Amino acid sequence: MxxxxxxxxxxxxxxxxxxxxxxxxxxxxxxxxxxxxxxxxxxxxxxxxxxxxxxxxxxxxxxxxxxxxxxxxxxxxxxxxxxxxxxxxxxxxxxxxxxxxxxxxxxxxxxxxxxxxxxxxxxALAVQRAVLPQLPASIGPLQIAVRYRAAVKDAQIGGDLYSAQDTPYGVRCLVGDVRGKGMDAVKVVDVAMGVFREAAEEEPTLVGIAARLERALVRERARRKGPERTEGFVTGVLVEIPHRGDELRLVNRGHPAPLLLHAGQVRSAEPSEPALPLGLAELGAERDRTDTVPFPSGATLLLYTDGLNEARNHAGDFYDPASGLTGRDFPGPDVLLDTLLTGVSRHTGGRITDDLALLAVSRGRGRTGERDPVNR
Missing domain, CATH: 1.20.58 (Methane Monooxygenase Hydroxylase; Chain G, domain 1)
Known part of the structure; x- marks a missing residue:
């Protein structure tokens, strides 16, 4: 060791x-x-x-x-x-x-x-904190924890974003990473967060939420001039955890795959088909696909931005979040995220070269209720 x-x-x-x-x-x-x-x-x-x-x-x-x-x-x-x-x-x-x-x-x-x-x-950080929500510690049987670390340099802040809210369709979450830095990235975060909050309440499917985010980000990028028109797209993962059942649904738009932790095992929830980031759908003909994965009682879903899995040590090796989590049982999402932050800090020697957002959702051990009959 x-x-x-x-x-x-x-x-x-x-x-x-x-x-x-x-x-x-x-x-x-x-x-x-x-x-x-x-x-x-x-x-x-x-x-x-x-x-x-x-x-x-x-x-x-x-x-x-x-x-x-x-x-x-x-x-x-x-x-x-x-x-x-x-x-x-x-x-x-x-x-x-x-x-x-x-x-x-x-x-x-x-x-x-x-x-x-x-x-x-x-x-600058206060502006970003005003845009990003204060998430509740729990929603029904779900426990929620979030961590955000900014790679601040000369007052430049990044564009990592996260959200989780209870809706008529279940608990819906978003974790994303905006291309770009500084206040332009914060503007995109503001647009994406506003659209998500509204669409999560109204759209019956994750695909519908993704479509509304797509249109909003394309409009935002069209307002820019020069080279900045090529920025403003967002890699992101949309999650829906129904109020009943033991499954969850995912739409991944070019973002690092979430990790599912259960009984000491860590599994990567890779998308069934790769997709372009939000705001770039016009470059491809693929349609969004919703993946359904098991989410039993006692399981934890970990969403993160590439500031975690692309963190390097002095030798240039990437940090592997799964290796430090396998075989371990965490009493709650807060402990899990604190363990991750300690691990990545030890791996990099304390250097923060990119923004880092972590969102963990745990299903409490107990009855999961009936399975949600709707398969969106």
Missing amino acids: RAPSVGRTSVGRWCLGHLQLLPVVLLLGGAVLDYHTSPHVSAEAFYTAAPMTAAALLSLRATVLAGIGACAADIALLTHFGFVDNSGGVSELAAVATVSALAIGVNRLMYYSNVRLQAARRI
């Missing part, structure tokens, strides 16, 4: 903690070098590097103290060697003081830039 690797996040924190000591090391090293070498050998480079390093790594107060320390050390050594009053000594001290002042300015610029960036990230 491979020993668990140290997470990149933990390593990064360890390195940052030690790097924060670098200004002190530069000051002490410069002073020692200046004191124990020839009077004509200057450690000016160390004295100027200390406040600049503090500006990048530490607070304003620490940067000011590093600048004061650099000037004080330079004055002390110049006085020791009798150079404090000559032109060379004054020039050196002026350079150290000037760089120290610049370091304070750099520290403030970096601080305000980081504040703006963090605000933009919070706003």
